[in-house]
Amino acid sequence: MQTADGAATPSSAAIAEVRLTPILIADPPLLNTQGVHQPYTPRLIIEVVTADGTTGVGETYGDSRYLDLAAPLAKALPGHRISDLNGLFTLAERVCGEPGDVSDSVDLGGLRGVQTADKLRLSVISGFEVACLDALGKTLGLPVHALLGGKVRDAVDYSAYLFYRLAEHPQGAGEPDDWGAALDPAGVVAQARRFADIYGFGSFKLKGGVFPPEQEIAAVRALAEAFPGKPLRLDPNGAWSVATSLEVARELADVLEYLEDPASSTDRMAEVAAGTDVPLATNMCVTTVPEIREAFTRGAVQVVLSDHHYWGGLRRTQQLAAICGAFGVGLSMHSNTHLGISLAAMTHVAATVPNLDYACDTHYPWQTEDVITERHVFEDGRLAVCDRPGLGVTLDPAALAALHQRWLDDDGTLRDRDDAAAMRKADPSWRTPSVPRW
Numbered sequence: 001m002q003t004a005d006g007a008a009t010p011s012s013a014a015i016a017e018v019r020l021t022p023i024l025i026a027d028p029p030l031l032n033t034q035g036v037h038q039p040y041t042p043r044l045i046i047e048v049v050t051a052d053g054t055t056g057v058g059e060t061y062g063d064s065r066y067l068d069l070a071a072p073l074a075k076a077l078p079g080h081r082i083s084d085l086n087g088l089f090t091l092a093e094r095v096c097g098e099p100g101d102v103s104d105s106v107d108l109g110g111l112r113g114v115q116t117a118d119k120l121r122l123s124v125i126s127g128f129e130v131a132c133l134d135a136l137g138k139t140l141g142l143p144v145h146a147l148l149g150g151k152v153r154d155a156v157d158y159s160a161y162l163f164y165r166l167a168e169h170p171q172g173a174g175e176p177d178d179w180g181a182a183l184d185p186a187g188v189v190a191q192a193r194r195f196a197d198i199y200g201f202g203s204f205k206l207k208g209g210v211f212p213p214e215q216e217i218a219a220v221r222a223l224a225e226a227f228p229g230k231p232l233r234l235d236p237n238g239a240w241s242v243a244t245s246l247e248v249a250r251e252l253a254d255v256l257e258y259l260e261d262p263a264s265s266t267d268r269m270a271e272v273a274a275g276t277d278v279p280l281a282t283n284m285c286v287t288t289v290p291e292i293r294e295a296f297t298r299g300a301v302q303v304v305l306s307d308h309h310y311w312g313g314l315r316r317t318q319q320l321a322a323i324c325g326a327f328g329v330g331l332s333m334h335s336n337t338h339l340g341i342s343l344a345a346m347t348h349v350a351a352t353v354p355n356l357d358y359a360c361d362t363h364y365p366w367q368t369e370d371v372i373t374e375r376h377v378f379e380d381g382r383l384a385v386c387d388r389p390g391l392g393v394t395l396d397p398a399a400l401a402a403l404h405q406r407w408l409d410d411d412g413t414l415r416d417r418d419d420a421a422a423m424r425k426a427d428p429s430w431r432t433p434s435v436p437r438w
């Protein structure tokens with residue numbers, strides 16, 4: 001067996017086949033500043049199969065612009081060694097091309113800051129990198145955290161991710177659940193209690209930017225009263241002006257662990273940071289390497305929420321952690337709607353990062369469906385770091401096929417996440433609010 005560049009390679013370490021499976025997974029009617037989550041949201045499952053039949057799995061965003069980049073990379077991969085992780089980036093740059101519809105705007109639904117072609121490509125590569133690491137770990141009999149240099153902790157803390165939400169999707173679409181609506185402080189506290197009771201989470205993040213700031217301040221105050229001394233976070237995804245951000249920071253200074261993306265853009269975040277001692281966190285204005293220097297040197301953010309999907313995988317997440325360490329910037333971890341493969345990957349990398357200062361975000365409790373045979377179980381708000389080879393998860397082919405069938409059956413409406421379009425099902429006049437909203 002030879003690689004594409006002609007070098008000899010052990011046949012067992014060479015990729016023989018790559019399978020891409022787009023799926024639609026159930027998602028509850030969670031509210032954010034752009035609208036409401038769709039009843040089903042796209043993800044992409046990546047399987048990398050080596051010549052000796054070892055399969056590694058990865059997961060990333062599944063919207064069509066990601067699929068468009070993943071397809072040529074999958075096609076070019078056979079013959080590539082699973083251990084050649086740096087080569088993945090070179091290959092992707094060569095074969096992926098430019099995504100067609102990249103605009104310099106806030107990403108629809110993903111709320112992940114300004115889009116760039118590079119960022120989309122890195123998100124795609126992240127799924128392939130994780131799949132290669134899973135296959136490599138299985139081949140060598142080592143857990144992924146060992147391939148990343150070894151774990152520095154045996155369990156990773158996660159935070160409850162609270163959302164304002166509707167009781168059900170507009171027009172009764174999607175999968176029903178029994179969480180009920182959470183549209184006021186009492187609803188948010190009830191949701192937090194349930195999260196604490198089931199999962200043992202000891203810190204709480206509220207997704208804000210949904211209601212006028214005074215209502216969200218009241219909700220955080222209610223959380224502080226219900227859970228005295230517990231770390232609290234509020235994240236309106238850049239929906240506020242500088243003045244509003246400073247007002248909220250003043251009102252909640254005594255209870256917030258950090259305020260996440262109160263205002264959009266590094267400029268506005270720097271202005272807010274100059275006027276408050278509340279640490280500002282971001283997963284919107286520092287999401288790629290070129291954004292780091294300005295944000296850090298201007299003191300615009302005190303905490304970065306890393307996300308291996310954004311940054312191009314687990315090893316680049318470690319590099320980000322080192323840069324944050326060098327600048328004295330704290331590190332937390334972001335999450336978007338994701339399944340158990342990505343949660344396993346997050347946990348492995350989180351286990352290796354000494355300066356992970358905060359409990360990580362995760363949407364996982366909101367996801368009732370999965371493509372792995374055994375769901376992850378939080379105990380006391382933590383996930384034990386798995387020492388089995390690879391990621392330590394097993395793909396469930398029947399579950400994968402069923403969720404893929406849902407994707408096939410969709411007429412295209414749900415294949416690209418669009419929270420504003422989902423909101424229009426309830427309110428036909430709804431438009432993505434312009435920023436700052438308040």
Ligand SMILES: O=C([O-])C(=O)C[C@H](O)[C@@H](O)C(=O)[O-]
Pocket residue numbers: 030031032109110111112207235237283334335336337
């Ligand atoms: O921390 C964040 O900004 C997010 O998790 C962004 C997500 O897209 C979240 O707001 C959501 O899914 O509504």
Ligand SMILES: [Mg+2]
Pocket residue numbers: 235237260261282283284
């Ligand atoms: Mg955020």
